[in-house]
Amino acid sequence: MNDLSSSPRPLRVAVTGGTSGLGLALVEAFAARGDAVAFVARDAANVRRVAAAMAGSHGIVGDVSRKDDIHAIALQVGGALGGLDVLIHNASSLGPVPLALLADTECEDVDAALATNLLGPFRLTKAVLGLLASSAREAGVSGPRSLVVNVTSDAAVTPYAGWGAYGASKAALLHMSRIWHEELVPHGIGVIAIDPGDMDTPLHAAAVPDADPAALKRPRDAARELIARIDSERSARRSEHGR
Amino acid sequence: MKAATLAVQRPRDARLLVVDGTGRIAHHARSSLADLLRPGDLVVANDAATLPASLAGTHVASGATIEVRLAGRRAIDDDARTFIAVVFGAGDFRTRTEDRPMPPALQAGDALALGPLVATVVRRIDHPRLVELCFTGDADAVRAGIARHGRPVQYAHLAAPLDVWDVWTRIAAEPVAFEAPSAGFVLDWRLLDRLAERGIGFATLTHAAGLSSTGDAALDARLPFDEPYRLPSSTVAAIVDARRRGRRIVALGTTVARALEHAAAQPGGLRTGHGLATNRLGATSRLAVVDVLISGTHEPGSSHRELLRAFADDATLARIDATLESSDYRTHEFGDSVLIEPSLQPRSNLKTATLASKFGNERTTLPA
Numbered sequence: 001m002n003d004l005s006s007s008p009r010p011l012r013v014a015v016t017g018g019t020s021g022l023g024l025a026l027v028e029a030f031a032a033r034g035d036a037v038a039f040v041a042r043d044a045a046n047v048r049r050v051a052a053a054m055a056g057s058h059g060i061v062g063d064v065s066r067k068d069d070i071h072a073i074a075l076q077v078g079g080a081l082g083g084l085d086v087l088i089h090n091a092s093s094l095g096p097v098p099l100a101l102l103a104d105t106e107c108e109d110v111d112a113a114l115a116t117n118l119l120g121p122f123r124l125t126k127a128v129l130g131l132l133a134s135s136a137r138e139a140g141v142s143g144p145r146s147l148v149v150n151v152t153s154d155a156a157v158t159p160y161a162g163w164g165a166y167g168a169s170k171a172a173l174l175h176m177s178r179i180w181h182e183e184l185v186p187h188g189i190g191v192i193a194i195d196p197g198d199m200d201t202p203l204h205a206a207a208v209p210d211a212d213p214a215a216l217k218r219p220r221d222a223a224r225e226l227i228a229r230i231d232s233e234r235s236a237r238r239s240e241h242g243r
Numbered sequence: 244m245k246a247a248t249l250a251v252q253r254p255r256d257a258r259l260l261v262v263d264g265t266g267r268i269a270h271h272a273r274s275s276l277a278d279l280l281r282p283g284d285l286v287v288a289n290d291a292a293t294l295p296a297s298l299a300g301t302h303v304a305s306g307a308t309i310e311v312r313l314a315g316r317r318a319i320d321d322d323a324r325t326f327i328a329v330v331f332g333a334g335d336f337r338t339r340t341e342d343r344p345m346p347p348a349l350q351a352g353d354a355l356a357l358g359p360l361v362a363t364v365v366r367r368i369d370h371p372r373l374v375e376l377c378f379t380g381d382a383d384a385v386r387a388g389i390a391r392h393g394r395p396v397q398y399a400h401l402a403a404p405l406d407v408w409d410v411w412t413r414i415a416a417e418p419v420a421f422e423a424p425s426a427g428f429v430l431d432w433r434l435l436d437r438l439a440e441r442g443i444g445f446a447t448l449t450h451a452a453g454l455s456s457t458g459d460a461a462l463d464a465r466l467p468f469d470e471p472y473r474l475p476s477s478t479v480a481a482i483v484d485a486r487r488r489g490r491r492i493v494a495l496g497t498t499v500a501r502a503l504e505h506a507a508a509q510p511g512g513l514r515t516g517h518g519l520a521t522n523r524l525g526a527t528s529r530l531a532v533v534d535v536l537i538s539g540t541h542e543p544g545s546s547h548r549e550l551l552r553a554f555a556d557d558a559t560l561a562r563i564d565a566t567l568e569s570s571d572y573r574t575h576e577f578g579d580s581v582l583i584e585p586s587l588q589p590r591s592n593l594k595t596a597t598l599a600s601k602f603g604n605e606r607t608t609l610p611a
Contacts (some may be wrong), residue, residue, distance in 0.1 A: 051383075058383050072390035073408040078292060079323065079386045082417060103458045127408075130416040134290050134447060138475045185431070186439065 011035040012081040012135070016064050016124070017091030019046040021201030024149065025223035035157060038077045040064060040091070053204040064091050064120030065112065074127035083138075086230060089121035089173075095165025096224040097206050102164035103224040110165045114155035114228050117169035121150055122176065129189070136188025147190040149185075149226070150177045156195070161206075172208055244540060244567050246400040247578035250409040252428035258572060262541075263588035266559050267422040268566050273580055276467065276537070277434055279491060283487040284535070287503065288495040289424035290447040290508035292415035294394030295407050296422075299335070300357035305347040308333040308541055311357060311376070312396050312421070312557075313389075314454045315468040318517060319419050323382040325365070327468060329372050329457050336397045340458025358392030360385065370462055396422050396454065400575055419471075420452040425576035426538050428495030444485060446478040449522070450498040455547065455576075466546040469521045472502040476515040483513070484530065491534040491585075497550045500524060500533045505530040526552035534585045540567050540574045554583045561593070 001200035013030050016166035017023040018039025030037045031054045038058040041047050054057030058080035062069040071090055077084060096109040139145075155163045157169035175195065180191035198204060200216040247254075257273040269281060279541040280286065296313035308329075315327035332344030337376040348371070353364040355376065365375040378385040395405040412427035415434075436443050457463055481494060482503075494500040508514045513532065524530075531552055541548035543564060551560055563581065566572075572579045 027591045060383075061387065070412070072387075075292065075294070075390045075407070076383070076386050080383060082320065127411075130290055130292065130414045133414060134416040134449075134475075137445075137447060138477050140477055165288070187432075187435070 011085045012083050012118065013038070013086045014038045014077045014081070014084060014128070015038045015088045015090055016120070018045065018059075019050045020195055021203060022199060022219045022222055022226075023050065023088075023090040024050065024218035026090065026226065027054060028059060028221070029223045030229055031055070036081050038080050040073055049155045064087075064089075064124055065115035067119075070120075070123045070127050073124060074131075075089075075177065077128060078131050084128055084136050084146070085136050085144075086147045086149065086234070087125065087128055087132065088226075089124065090151045091120065092203060093166070094168075094203060094207055095169070098209075099162040099166075099207055100164075101162060102151055105165055110168075111142075113165040113169040114172075117166070118176065121173060125180065125191075129184075132189050133187050139188065141188070141200060143188075145185075145236060147230060147234050148177075148180065148189065148190045149230060150174070150191070150206045151195045152177075152195050154197075155196050156193075161173070190236065192229075192233055194226055194229060196226060244541055244542065244572050244574040244578070245364065246575050247573040248400055248402060248442055250401060250403065250577055252409075252412070254577075257429070259573065260536075260563065260567060260570075260581045261299040262559065262583045264562060264580065264584045266562070266586070268562065271284035272431055276429060276582075277437035279582065280438070280441070280535075281445050282519050283444075283485070283488065283490040284493050284567070285446060285481055285490060286438060286493045287446050287448060287482070288364055288412075288414060288427050288430060289420075289449075289450045289452065289498045289502075290412070290414045290416040290427075291420035291424055291451060291498075292418040292450075293395060293407070293410045293423045294389060294418050295395050295556070296389075297336070297393060298360065299361075299388070300355055302347045302349070303354040303356055303372045305309070309346050309355065310335060310343075311355060311362070312457075313453060314421055316419075316451065316471060317469075318353075318448065319417070319451060319472045319473050319518060321471075322379075322380045324385050326376055326378075327368070327383050328376050329376055329441065329454060329462065330374060331372065336384050336401075337399060338455060339399045341445065341597055341611075343458060350435050358388065360388035368610065370459075372457065372459060372462060383542045385401070392398075396444070398456065398575070401577075407432065414447065417449050418553045419449060420498075422452055422454045422455055422499050423576060424450065425556070426494050426499075428577065429537070429580060435482055441565065444601060446481045448475065448478055448499060448502055448504045452498045463546070467501070467520075467523070469519050470501065471517065471519050472498075472505075474506055474513070478537045479513055479515050481582040493535040493537065494533040494534055495537050497524075497538055498608055500530075500536055500550065500553070502580075503532040504528065504530060509533060518583065521606070524550045525551040525570040528553040530554070535582065537580060539576060539580055540578050541571050544575060551581075553585065555586065559586075 047059035057082040060076045090204040095113035136146045155167035156174045177193040200213045259273040260269045295397045310331045357360045362376040362377040395410045410423040430502040505522045
């Protein structure tokens with residue numbers, strides 16, 4: 001029998017917002033190490049392009065902010081991967097672009113930020129919870145956890161002027177992560193929120209157009225850090241939290 | 244019985260008819276299920292998610308409107324493009340299946356345009372409605388097409404069209420069922436927590452539940468079709484362990500009973516991995532694994548009702564039917580449930596003997 005650490009089974013991973021920025025870097029990094037990856041994005045042409053470039057990846061066209069897309073996405077994730085070990089909610093909406101003071105923010109822009117950053121992750125987590133739980137049961141009580149990763153931001157904690165819609169939605173996501181975690185750990189599923197830092201991504205460019213890209217973290221480096229964290233969280237023994 | 248006509252998985256007033264080992268019948272609130280089982284019991288559920296397997300479209304050669312209901316496949320890990328299907332003529336679920344027109348004459352090679360999908364009839368299977376078909380395109384494109392265009396298979400007793408989330412159980416995982424494994428509608432996460440609190444085990448298998456009815460007597464007589472399933476090693480280990488300790492295996496749904504009994508009947512007994520359930524449980528079946536069955540209420544004559552004969556003798560089943568009827572239980576997939584405990588009167592001593600042979604070999608690894 002091979003030691004798990006020297007011969008890990010390929011992970012089954014789903015990433016939302018997988019055709020640009022951190023999401024694309026995650027898809028590339030997982031695919032490069034032989035994991036099975038399904039990724040979701042809204043633009044069909046971009047999905048086709050990334051899927052074609054990444055052998056073994058599965059592109060899914062869908063909008064996580066739309067309720068009617070959620071089960072279609074979940075069905076394709078479960079069908080393509082035959083199971084799911086890690087779900088990464090990376091797709092994000094800034095709300096108003098350019099950023100606006102809350103007093104100047106249209107209600108529709110708050111709706112949009114909440115739909116993508118909070119409701120989408122809630123609904124999609126719920127729709128694939130059976131897949132994650134199935135993986136955890138098969139791993140057994142001392143095996144690796146299934147994991148949900150919510151990509152958050154320091155704007156979820158620090159009240160930056162101009163980041164109201166985004167910051168409030170990410171703060172809610174951060175707190176929902178904590179509650180999910182309490183409820184799901186006994187079932188072998190962990191839920192974590194990760195702030196990857198300021199990265200050179202299309203989202204950051206839309207928020208801070210005059211930022212110096214060279215001063216920002218490269219998505220590839222952020223992806224590497226995030227995957228190390230995922231591997232470490234998964235191996236946290238479920239018995240620690242014991243049932 | 245009356246039909247449950249609303250797509251609510253856990254109505255607050257859902258009922259559970261319990262038949263104990265002496266044949267005594269009792270009525271309970273279904274929400275108290277965890278408290279009706281015994282510490283040490285192992286509940287096994289089917290975690291298949293349900294495909295939106297009804298695809299509306301046209302038979303290209305004739306231009307006729309059709310509805311294709313995907314109904315079966317050879318293996319859960321096959322190419323995901325080839326299916327057994329039942330084809331109806333024009334109309335939808337609002338018309339009783341018994342009253343649905345035949346499709347146009349289907350021939351091998353015929354193209355079927357189903358929304359964004361194109362399928363080719365591979366062969367007709369000795370009935371005008373029954374075909375094997377193969378979708379054009381790669382597996383990802385076929386899944387996307389089914390996910391976007393398909394509707395859950397449903398019947399005329401439900402007035403409103405079903406959404407996919409109406410038919411996914413709370414534990415729905417891999418999307419391989421053609422109709423919902425509806426005994427699992429009873430489950431929610433609070434119930435799973437309650438089972439754990441009471442020391443009741445919980446395990447799953449994945450079974451591609453097929454159609455429950457076609458409305459055609461000749462086809463219905465052939466149900467259930469062959470159904471592929473997958474048994475995880477953790478589930479096999481849990482069953483072996485429960486058996487060793489003399490504890491009961493509780494099948495949540497007829498699909499679970501069919502898969503477990505099929506697996507146990509294979510050479511070498513219950514093994515981890517894939518199987519194709521070709522068995523039909525009934526009055527003459529000798530159960531090797533399942534002790535307790537929790538199931539929906541089924542009308543006499545249906546294939547699911549026939550399966551209950553493996554769990555209770557005909558006199559007991561007749562009393563159950565009469566009680567369901569007189570006590571106004573609701574039937575169909577969103578209806579009430581029954582729980583049948585093993586009869587204290589041994590039907591034969593074969594069961595014990597079979598068990599010894601079934602569990603003699605504990606191999607739980609995937610076959611090479």
